[in-house]
Amino acid sequence: xxxxxxxxxxxxxxxxxxxxxxxxxxxxxxxxxxxxxxxxxxxxxxxxxxxxxxxxxxxxxxxxxxxxxxxxxxxxxxxxxxxxxxxxxxxxxxxxxxxxxxxxxxxxxxxxxx
Amino acid sequence: xxxxxxxxxxxxxxxxxxxxxxxxxxxxxxxxxxxxxxxxxxxxxxxxxxxxxxxxxxxxxxxxxxxxxxxxxxxxxxxxxxxxxxxxxxxxxxxxxxxxxxxxxxxxxxxxxxxxx
Numbered sequence: 643x644x645x646x647x648x649x650x651x652x653x654x655x656x657x658x659x660x661x662x663x664x665x666x667x668x669x670x671x672x673x674x675x676x677x678x679x680x681x682x683x684x685x686x687x688x689x690x691x692x693x694x695x696x697x698x699x700x701x702x703x704x705x706x707x708x709x710x711x712x713x714x715x716x717x718x719x720x721x722x723x724x725x726x727x728x729x730x731x732x733x734x735x736x737x738x739x740x741x742x743x744x745x746x747x748x749x750x751x752x753x754x755x756x
Numbered sequence: 757x758x759x760x761x762x763x764x765x766x767x768x769x770x771x772x773x774x775x776x777x778x779x780x781x782x783x784x785x786x787x788x789x790x791x792x793x794x795x796x797x798x799x800x801x802x803x804x805x806x807x808x809x810x811x812x813x814x815x816x817x818x819x820x821x822x823x824x825x826x827x828x829x830x831x832x833x834x835x836x837x838x839x840x841x842x843x844x845x846x847x848x849x850x851x852x853x854x855x856x857x858x859x860x861x862x863x864x865x866x867x868x869x870x871x872x873x
Binding site: 676680683685686687747748749 | 760789793801812849863864865866
């Protein structure tokens with residue numbers, strides 16, 4: 643799976659949008675971009691994933707650049723409960739019947755403040 | 757639909773004892789992954805199993821660790837003769853067998869915190 647690069651830490655004021663960047667310049671055409679977060683040693687929580695189109699769900703939006711070498715996770719209105727470590731992962735979708743492992747890097751520690 | 761269930765949530769073992777960690781995947785999920793997280797470190801992949809088969813065990817220590825996912829019942833991660841360095845949080849994740857699309861998300865349990873004394 644391709645390597646990703648994320649900032650070590652970020653701060654965001656509560657109520658503002660949190661924009662978390664991720665570089666994955668060596669991503670292959672069959673690799674998806676996944677985002678997970680881990681709140682204070684709980685189990686990682688799935689947020690969103692995409693291939694090349696922008697995606698949105700009830701938690702966040704994922705913006706993937708046209709060349710797919712980078713992406714941004716957007717939490718539109720951050721709250722204190724969004725304080726967590728956010729992991730950007732690229733993962734091969736191996737086709738029918740199989741699923742490859744998720745390889746976690748060091749992630750971005752997002753601190754949401756009052 | 758219950759999430760991924762891991763038990764026990766906390767486990768204390770003396771050095772040399774065996775630890776058994778159980779993971780019940782979400783209903784309908786046939787893929788299970790185990791991860792280990794040492795204190796203040798990231799999640800490290802250990803093993804990936806489908807029902808009755810080990811698919812990828814590239815992250816498993818060569819000795820004392822084993823995993824299974826039987827046809828019936830939960831997946832088990834077994835650590836024999838535990839040492840203090842085995843103290844960590846062990847997370848299990850599951851994902852569905854998806855025969856239409858190749859992309860599947862994995863859902864994690866809340867982990868088992870193993871302390872070796």
